[in-house]
Amino acid sequence: MKRIFMQLNKHDYEMIADILDAHYEDTVELQKNHYLNDDTDYFKQLEYLEELIDKTVYMIGVLSAGE
Secondary structure, eight states: OOOOOOOOOHHHHHHHHHHHHHHHHHHHHHHHTOOTTOOOOHHHHHHHHHHHHHHHHHHHHHHHHTO
16 A cells, blocks of 8 residues: 655644644533533543644644744
8 A cells, every 4th residue: 555645834734733723622612511421532532632732733843943
């Protein structure tokens, strides 16, 4: 299987960060308003989103340093 890699620039990572941030905020709201019979593990989802946001912010920093 052949893998195709995209070269992302700083603007791409900033857009990704904005999307992740909005998704994080939506997930926080879902966690606040979940019902007792809802077995969704929002904490695990939030941890995963935090990790993605951290990696994205790191890449923005790396690309900013190269400018």
